[in-house]
Amino acid sequence: MTNPPNGPGSPDGEDPLSEMLRRMFGEGGPDPEELRRALGELGGSGTGAGGSGAGGLPFDPSQLDPAMMGQMMQQFQAMMQSSPEDGPVNWTLAKQSARQAAAGQDPTVGSFARKEIDEALRLAELWLDGATDVEATGLLGKAWSRAEWVEASMDTWRRLTEPVAVSMSEAMSRAMKDQLPGQVPEEMQGMLGGLQPMLQNMGGTMFGLQLGQAVGALAQEVLSGTDSGFPVVGHELAMVPVNIEEFGDGLEVPDEQIRIYLALREAARMRLFVHSPWLERDLYAAIEQYAAGVHIDMTKIEDAARSIDPTNPESMQDAFTGVSFIPEPTGPQKAALERLETTLALIEGWVDVVVTEAAQPLDSAHALRETINRRRATGGPAEHAFGTLVGLDLRPRRLREAATLWETIEQAQGREYRDGIWQHPDLQPTAEDLDDPEGYVRRREAREQEAAGLDDELRKLLEGGFDEGSDRDS
Template sequence: MTSNPHNSSNGDDTPKDPLAEMLQNLMGGKGMENFDPAELAKAAGLPNDPNLLAQMFSQVQAMMSAPSEGPVNWTLAHDNARRVAASSSDPSVTSQQSREVDEALRLAELWLDPVTDLPSTGLIGRAWSRAEWVEATLGTWKRLTEPVANSIANALSSAMTDQMPEEMKSMMGGASSMLQNMGGAIFGMQLGQAIGALSADVVSSTDIGVPLADLEMALLPANVAAFGEGLSLPENDIRLFLAVREAAHARLFVQVPWLRGHLLGAIEAYARGIHIDTSRIEELARDLDPSNPEGIQEALSQGVFMPKRTPAQEQALEKLETALALVEGWVDELTAAATENLLPSAAALRETVRRRRATGGPAEHAFASLVGLELRPRRLRDAATLWAALKEERGVEGRDAIWHHPDLLPTAEDLDDPQGFSARRKLAEASDSEVDDALQKLLSGGFDAPAADDANETKAGAAENGDDSTGSGSADSAGSGGDSADDDTNDNDGGEGTQPKA
């Protein structure tokens, strides 16, 4: 790095725009030789480590010249997530830690057996480092964030193109894809930063209530130890309590096969509805202060590109929050039932986890601002109350039978009034039964009452007019308990005379 862009000039004491200089160098084939990578690193929230930055920017430069893999540079997101995960001490898991985690998860499975009707998974418990968590979960993060990530990356590259001086646009020639690559690289770096930061917070593979890894049951020993700091509780109790939660999550997602797709589908539906405020991005590109490269970082971290939610977004968010609350409420209730008589600290740990899940940590907030996804079960306590009421009313088997089909899941209304859930469900089932019976009768040809009514009305009208040519005497006898046609004719109110026939 030969010079600082803040000190560069055009030879007439006019400072150069460092972003423009970097773009000019890239498009002119000079690479990053006259650009200080620390400036762009600040914009992406990266640590100012010269060796790390040199390695990273060599990759960025190669990626700029390589064919684009899409709007977001997922390779860069992966590499940056790994670097951030390792930046705050990520020791390899020891054999003792692996043994402790395996034993805790095995014991957790035994404790869960009496309190749920869902069978054990048979999964092998694993101990992960933060880097291993990144590797195991990045594919799911990509699936969940791709809709909004693509929108932001495309908007960034479009804004950069629109705000570029005309003379620079003419220099681009056939390298127009380079700006799009740059937009994807900037967002990929930022996304990797967020995922890497999350790796230092989570204590298990399902800690945020979403099955990020397929058919895995794991704890992160380093993060479990950090979770217990300041609680003044035995380390073994903390590990066992978190192991029960992890085993309960795993049991639910494995034994209810449709649930993972249902939950991830709700998140994807919400993410697809997020639209980007391109005017804010254009404003940022137009007003970018070269002396304040933290501007991009601050804008992304505060979610300034996310406009107010639409009504459709609010509906999708309610569905997502209800699904997350139902999962977390069920796990919360099972964990309490499994540990209350076995761990003296169970009640205190339950409250600690509840507060932690309801508020979220700094990394979770940063991730939510970046991609517009909040994965906190705001109604965890309401959902736990509902599951407890269902157990009291129906028993363990009846409570867990709710998971047999997505149509049986409680709604947000049920979280508002847990005690009224069964009454509303019985009413809905009765209504469905009536519809099924009516449909079956129609298909079997049982609905002939309307035709009979028409015939009776015709006969009654003819009787009032003194016309007995309709030949309905036999019908009258059958429908009126033996009354003759003459009796009907003499009746002044033909309508009342035909009433029993309906």
């Protein structure tokens, strides 16, 4: 997983050790640098960074105050415990970590910004009415801070990642339970009497912390509620003004045009999700099919656990950072990912075509279209971090082919035919149609004729027509 740009712990640069101490003792806890120096000085000469010390540690554990160590372990154990509702993954910590990661430079959305977003979304709905037959949603537009986006989306991220998260957290806990006790010097075993119960939850805690940081980093990049291609905040027409402002930096495009263009994309996607409920269902079904076949590379997990220094909380974070423990997908997983990728491409391709038509009054529409399409095709740092963590890539790789398909269908059959495809999942184009856009109408007509023929034969069978024919033949 790639950490947020300003540092591994939070946008403000808080490192994992500082974060863990803050969680253990609150804001008034010990200073991380002082603690590092104190631990380095304990044990005197020969026990520094290159010394042997007790059990090869950089200090002599016998010199630690048992009362202080006991208090630290109690606090640490409380952090490692999840609520009964959480299960193997510490989802409570995940949300807290996401909120913290999104908190830096996250101003409260003021009334003026809310008015700008509301006006952009209202205008977008009017313009879309002239570019698509898919009806407006009637939803009220909302302007959110990053923290509000985290709150609104966290349940969806849990649904998207839970099968993988449970497997990953259980594997982490099992590996650390097997590996860590052997790394703790004998003289520390008494102080760490609560180690085993903690290790049972350690994987869920570490995964929850990393997932939260990934979602928090995404909160600094997303432009709207459906920016990931999924309705991760539910059926809410929402935009994130602070991210839109940062997105526009350096584009040399008027802010108003950027807001309207992004509002067009948000409103167009939401029309699909509201009026084609099967679409959201199929997206989740593809993810669940993929997740059901995920297996964890235990060799990598065990290697990571061996690298943990039990005296250094930071090493626990580093051990599982930046490494994917999910092997390449095979068999049914590949089929599920291909179906997911095709569906995301069809959504984004349709949005691209419809918004291009609706955005004609904007002078900068073409430049914005290219910028957005590059962004969707390549993904941002946080999106890559999320993909590494759960093995799930949410980028529509075949966006341009999908846009060409929708343009070809509209030219051949008209807008009503194009938009009517979203009325039923059986009408959805396939990967074959992305390869051969001109053949979609022909293949659909052939399927419909075949289905009509089967219906005729079934009707005759139910009416006894085949029996009468058989009697005459005999």
